[in-house]
Amino acid sequence: MVYQALHPFIFFNVFVQVRQTSHRKFCFLFFLVSFGANCTSFTTSSDDQLLYHGFTSANLITDDTTIVMSNGLLELTNGTVNRKGHAFYPSPLHFHRSHSETVQSFSVSFVFAIHSSYPGMSLHGLAFVVSPSTNFSNALASQYLGFLNSQNRGNSSNHILAIEFDTVMNIEFEDINNNHVGIDINNIHSVKSHSAGYYDDRTSSFRDISLISGDPMQAWVDYNGEDKKISVALAPIKMEKPTRPLISISYDLSTVLKEPSYIGFSASTGSADSRHYILGWSFGMNKPAPTIIVNKLPKLPRRQGSNPQLKLLAITLPIASAIFVILLCGVFIIIVRRRLRYAELKEDWEDEFGPHQFSYKDLLQATQGFSNKQLLGAGGFGKVYKGVLPSSKLEVAVKRVTHESRQGMKEFVAEVVSIGHIRHRNIVQLLGYCRRKGELLLVYDYMTNGSLDKYLYYSDLKPTLSWDQRFRIIKGIASGLLYLHDKWEKAVIHRDIKASNVLLDSQMNGRLGDFGLARLYDHGSDLQTTHVVGTMGYLAPELVCTGKASPLTDVFAFGTFLLEVTCGQRPVNNSAQDNPRVLVDWVVEHWQKGLLTNIIDTRLQGKYNIDEACSVLKLGLLCSHPFTSIRPNMQQVMQYLDGDMLLPELTHMEMSFSMLSIMQDEGFNPLTLSYPPSGTSIGTISNISGGR
Structure with a gap:
């Protein structure tokens, strides 16, 4: 508007x-x-300054989720997930000097706050933006903060300067942490960034500030036109501007800012709800921005869980008189019964995991008592339910896993929490867990379009995926696996890669999920395990024989996944119990005959890129080769998929070994397992202390 x-x-x-x-x-x-x-919104002392104490009756360009609240508070995002919001001054400003390409000095100050109903997490942040346009309809939310997208980031034609206040650590953009301030020029990848905080004027020591504390804080952005220097400072709202800036770089904005340009704010949310507020704002051209008077700013809305009346009640109850003894006893009995109903397991060592533990009560309410109508699916390790968290209204998937032994539970929960720190666009976010009696509850981001296997094998329920969608999903899962194996702080072996564990978000992007069997270990170390876990049809021969998992056993399963997605066939066809057909052998037979195009999913009706599809089939054979020395690693797989490296030519002799014969020669006869359904995982939760 x-x-x-x-x-x-x-x-x-x-x-x-x-x-x-x-x-x-x-x-x-x-x-x-x-x-x-306009005086209710701002005052001016000259023709080159502005000052807002609240935004009642302010003339702003706003869009998407942005509104001005009744008390004058500017709300950029309203808690809706995966949305963006903008607010800009309605008229463009002339930053360049008359008859010169030089950008004048300018100064900006504003007070902002970020609220999130999910403890310790806010997705994502906000930014102060100088832009030649106020049209951000093509910009993306989430990590792009609402002012860029995956196509135009880094383009010099953007003519955008942004100061980001980011609450997520994104590996793709090389963010330093999940609580930082950055200077962005035509890109979401900051030219310089620093952990949020300020330098104390008295001690010169650095003090951290949490951007998601919910408290208001003030930021200052200054550009010196003569020195061509950008400076950014941050401090709590009641502090004066620190003498030493948080970030300072030399950069000539004359080649960046277009004449004229707009000033304003952009914010975005991701899969967790957040609210971004601007309380006050001032600007000055060739002079300091006017001082914002804190007492004149509008009040922030009360955050959830901060009801002062409840705190007062908690203080006065212990000293209540005997008149309330009967009432207190009645309340006590009710509380005891409720606690018995929602009883959870929590030991002292779990305190260190903090916000990663959900209450059983919240999960019970979220899933409507684990109702069958909320059931999303079931597997070898438990059932998965759709839920909506009562406090944040965030949609989640809750996996209910049964366990019979407490042995090794501490190590398992530590791994669950560690995996919960993984952030990647092709990995389903593990938000936390809950332990109660004989079960473990894992809480994930909810994926709107469900699992990939429904689209491959239940065509009467789901539409057919196009080849472009399939190829994008394949590349996405490969990117996620590369991150797990090589890019994260610890190496992660997933151990259960299959179509039913690949989930599709609202944009039909593939995300690898279900880390119930995953193992973590330090880079360079050797993972030892003695339990065979995984899914029939995806198990590498060396894993079956030795029980020892490695990144190459994930590569083997990924190779089978490539064939499965391209052919639309299960890894093991159980239609003939006496002689089950293994998908790898079937593809090898057609490859040797030069008939690869005959096995590409017929539901595509010939509408696919033949070169891409055949390359994916050959790569699938290479990845699922019985010998580990021939398989590529995920770095090489990504190079093959991106076309940065040519696939090696395999001879017919190299691919003449059938999977069944190789496994039988090693002393393992898969027929003795009677071939359970190919989507069934092998192993139980009781193995969690050993080779989960």
Whole structure:
């Protein structure tokens, strides 16, 4: 929505001109009335400054989720997930000096706050933006903060300067942590960033500030046109501007900012709800931004869980008189019964995991008592339910796993929490867990479009995936596996890669999920395990024979996954129990005959890129080769998929070993397992202390 009004800078110039006309009295009166209508939102001391104490009746360009609340608070995002919001001053400013390409000095100050109903997490952040346009309809939410997208990030034609206050650590953009301030120029990848905080003027020591504390804080952005230097400072709201800036870099904005440009704010949310607020704002051209008076700013809304009346009640109850003893006893009995109903397991060592533990009560309410109508699916390790968290209204998937032994539970929960720190666009976010009696509850992000196997094998329920969608899913899962194996702080072996564990988000992007069998270990170390876990049809021969998992056993399963997605066939066809057909052998037979195109999923009706599809089939054979020395690692797999490296030519002799014969020669006869359904995982939760 655009509130049309005359720019106060223009008012001054118009007024000077109309004084020379015979109608100057009437025009002067018009000037006073028009300018006075805006005084509730800002005041100006000259034609190159502005100051907002709240935004009631402010003339701003807003869109998407952004609104001005009744008390004058500017709310950029309203807690809706995966959305963006913007607020810009309605008239562009002239940053360049007259008859010169040089950008003038300018100064900005604003007070902001970020609220999140999910403890310790806010997705994502906000940014102060200088842009030649206020149209951000093509920008993306989440990690792009609402002002760029995956196609235009890094383009010099953007002419954008942004100061980001980011609450997520994104590996793709090389973020330093999940609580930082950065200077962005035409890109979401910061040219310089620093952990959020300030330098104490008295001790010169650095003090951290949590951007998601929910408390208001003030930021200052200064550009010195003569020195061509950008400086950014941050401090709690009641502090004066620190002498030493948080970030300072030399950069000539003359080649960046377009003439003229707009100033304003952009914010976005991800899969967890967040609310971004601006309380006050000031700007100055060739002079300091006017001082924001804290006492004049609007109040922030009360955060959930901060009801002072409840705190008062908790203090007064212990000293209540005997008159309330009977009532207190009744309340006590009710509380005891409720606690018995929602009883959870929690030991002292779990305190260190903090916000990763959900309450059983919240999960019970979220899933409507684990109702069958909320059931999303079931597997070898438990059932999965859709839920909506009562406090944040965040959609989640809750996996209910049964366990019979407490042995090794501490190590298992430690791994669950560690995996919960993984952030990657192709990995389903593990939000936390809950332990109760004989079960473990794992809480994941909810994926709107469900699992990939439903699209491959239940065509009457789901539409057919196009080849472009399949190829994008394949590349996405490969990227996620590469991150797990090589890019994260610890190496992670998933151990259960299959179509039913690949989930599709609202944009049909593939995300690898279900880390119930995953193992973590330090890079360079050797993972030892003695239990065979995984899914029939995806198990590498060396894993079956030795029980020892490695990144190459994941590569083997990924190779089978490539064939499965391309052919639309299960890894093991159980239609003939006496002679089950292994998908790898079937593809090898057609490859040797030069008939690869005959086995590509017929539901595609020939609408696919033949070169891409055949390359994926050959790569699948290479990845699922019985010998580990021939399989590529995930770094090489990504290079093959991106076309950065050519696939090696395999001879017919190299691919003449059938999977069944190789496994039988090693002393393992898969027929003795009677071939359970190919989507069934092998192993039980009781193995969690050993080779989960």
